[in-house]
Amino acid sequence: MVTTAAPPRTRIASLAVRARNIVDSGLCTRTSSVPDWLVRLDHLAHLAAIPAPTRRALLARLDDDAICDLMVLSYLRTGTTYALWTDTPGGFAYDVLRGLDTAAVGRELQFFGPQHLRAAHGPR
Secondary structure: OOOOOOOOOOHHHHHHHHHHHHHHOOOOOOHHHOOOHHHHHHHHHHHHHOOHHHHHHHHHHOOHHHHHHHHHHHHHHHOOOOHHHOOOHHHHHHHHHOOOOHHHHHHHHHHHHHHHHHHHHOOO
16 A cells, blocks of 8 residues: 555535546436436435534534435535535534644645635635
């Protein structure tokens, strides 16, 4: 195995990368391609409507496949996998960038790109 200097991603960041790869590779190009898409759309709408602390607690209990499906739907509908963190920059920092020092946070923020950061930090 080849070692890298990059710090390991958090669970949410890894799932976001997987969701973006699913959409960007063409494996899932429309909402109805997501398994149980009607239920997942309702779940996504419910999560977006509840307070951030409750939402983050629910996300922590979901399995990886469910979160990935929600992120795929989010990416298809809003252009970002981080739509559920638009109202909680602190939650975004903890869930996605947790455990990184200041220099590592800067490198990770460059990776996410401006379109994802805008959505994650809300409208300006």
